[in-house]
Amino acid sequence: MCLAIPAKVVEINEGMGIIDMEGTRRKVSLLLQDDIKVGDYVMVHAGFVIQKVDEEVAKDTLNILKEIAEEVEKENSS
Numbered sequence: 289m290c291l292a293i294p295a296k297v298v299e300i301n302e303g304m305g306i307i308d309m310e311g312t313r314r315k316v317s318l319l320l321q322d323d324i325k326v327g328d329y330v331m332v333h334a335g336f337v338i339q340k341v342d343e344e345v346a347k348d349t350l351n352i353l354k355e356i357a358e359e360v361e362k363e364n365s366s
Contacts, residue, residue, distance in 0.1 A: 290333055319336065
């Protein structure tokens with residue numbers, strides 16, 4: 289199973305980008321996408337930007353992932 293995480297591109301430098309995922313920043317490759325700009329929302333998998341997405345889609349996806357994490361945490365603490 290693959291999981292791509294939505295994030296916002298905050299910096300671009302020589303084919304690499306810095307993304308922000310809810311306050312956590314990571315360096316990622318932009319090799320697979322050639323139209324990414326600072327401010328874009330993207331899906332990231334295994335250190336690569338694999339797709340540009342709408343801001344609303346990114347935020348909705350993050351909310352769903354948070355809800356899942358909260359449910360898993362509840363189950364594990366029971």
